Amino acid sequence: MKKFDVIALGELLIDFTDNGLSAQGNTIFEANPGGAPCNVLAMLNKFGHKTSFIGKVGQDLFGIKLRAALEEAGINTANLILDKEVNTTLAFVQTLKNGDRDFSFYRNPGADMMLTADEVQDNLVKEACIFHFGTLSMTHETVRNATKKAIRLAKENGAVISFDPNLREPLWNSLEAAKKQVEFGLSQCDVLKISDNEIRWFTRENDFDAGIAKLKAEYNIPLILLSMGRDGSRAYYKDKRVEVPSFLQENTIETTGAGDTFGGCCLNFILKYGLDNMNEDRLLEMLTFANAAASIITTRKGALRVMPDVNEVKAFIRSKIQKR
DSSP states (O other): OOSEEEEEESOOEEEEEEEEEOTTSOEEEEEEEEOHHHHHHHHHHHTTOOEEEEEEEESSHHHHHHHHHHHHHTOEEEEEEEESSSOOOEEEEEEOTTSOEEEEEEOTTOGGGGOOGGGSOHHHHTTEEEEEEESGGGSSHHHHHHHHHHHHHHHHTTOEEEEEOOOOGGGSSOHHHHHHHHHHHHHHOSEEEEEHHHHHHHHOOSSHHHHHHHHHHHHOOSEEEEEOGGGOEEEEETTEEEEEOOOOOTTOOOOTTHHHHHHHHHHHHHHHHOGGGOOHHHHHHHHHHHHHHHHHHTTSSOSGGGOOOHHHHHHHHHHHHHHO
């Protein structure tokens, strides 16, 4: 038995989300705890899973608040380091009229970039059933080395490797550099969560099935999860392809954290059934639940602190099915 169901490594930051105008007409930004890996862990904790995070924040106002937010969510912070020299990374998120988001990052440098391989606790990584990471911990050499060390230790100790590219173009020197690190992630993972725009960018295929076929042929990934926004999601597992529509609702305000919520729910089902024991019914159950949870999170500001409870998601699914 491993001590932790899921351990994630990567960025922990403040998402400043647009929250209207002040009386003077100035934009008000709300400081939400964020960072894709921790959003995933926060959702997993709603299922009662034991989780831990590996990363670095600044020893500043924001870093201290972020550590408290993780502890509040039940995420283990034994390998969360506070940097005395470099400040916590900040992201300003603006939702555009078409629903897309525009990110402005304050990360030159940011504390999450400064995690070193020596700071990764070997014994902690060895206790993971699933190890999860993305590409924001691959943008710079120092944290990239830390990520690769953790992946190696996790694989050597039998962990399932989960990867979400979570491409943020402004953080890369070039898209070619980003592609190289995505290729590395694809070569290491057992579970891939990828978005519609990422699969098109990486494979240069507009047809999703054709793009997934390329990935399966090149990297032989056991389970690929494709999130398609308003069009729902798909799971590609062995010779199976399962698709579930999204749960659209009128009170959606932003999509920050929706993909992370979706991914966390899917990892729960892998923990529940085992990666080798998925079938069409289980994939259908997984995608339905994950789509519903992602739909709920789009009605809330931020993600990490406001992940939906399991019973809330189940009730939401029942209400939607009854209306169909």
